[in-house]
Amino acid sequence: MALLKILHYPDTRLKKIAVPVTKFDRALAALVSDMAETMYAAPGIGLAATQVDVHRQVVVMDVSEERNNLLTLINARVTHKEGAQVYEEGCLSVPGIYDKVERAALVRVDYVDIKGKPCVLEASGLLAVCVQHELDHLQGKVFVEYLSPLKQGRIRTKLAKQAKANL
Ligand code: QAP
Ligand code: CO
Numbered sequence: 778m779a780l781l782k783i784l785h786y787p788d789t790r791l792k793k794i795a796v797p798v799t800k801f802d803r804a805l806a807a808l809v810s811d812m813a814e815t816m817y818a819a820p821g822i823g824l825a826a827t828q829v830d831v832h833r834q835v836v837v838m839d840v841s842e843e844r845n846n847l848l849t850l851i852n853a854r855v856t857h858k859e860g861a862q863v864y865e866e867g868c869l870s871v872p873g874i875y876d877k878v879e880r881a882a883l884v885r886v887d888y889v890d891i892k893g894k895p896c897v898l899e900a901s902g903l904l905a906v907c908v909q910h911e912l913d914h915l916q917g918k919v920f921v922e923y924l925s926p927l928k929q930g931r932i933r934t935k936l937a938k939q940a941k942a943n944l
Pocket of ligand 2: 867869870910914
């Protein structure tokens, strides 16, 4: 078990595109376990491997109140989207920044679990937002990219100041 270092926007490594997982071995189990530990410690409700500088299609999420319902999505593909909803999002890679983003209200996702077994997830509400937010990370996309260029500039300035203060 280990806490992993989370990359902060606008780190260019957040723009890398993740490749599918092909080996369902102990190294994968260790990565998932470390990602879950890192997400719970933050605390957060979702974390994509990209955010810890591992460019493979692995996501962990837990949107439950009790924080006891870990969901691990590997090689996930959205097969259906429906409707729209606006949610105030944040991100462990963009600390202290929250803003509204419009996404699908309902998503169906094909994925495999940590053993490589095919699964299907149908999500709505917060879980649907979280799935879309995390799968964006695997494609090199951070939620602030949905905001206006003006807001993106302000966020970059604010995070640069934070980074300097943390030296
Ligand atoms: C993505 O985000 C998400 O700024 C997961 O200071 C967000 O876990 C999906 C966090 C909203 C759906 C809705 C952010 C923690 C956690 C911060 C997170 C912070 C501390 C963000
Ligand atoms: Co995020």
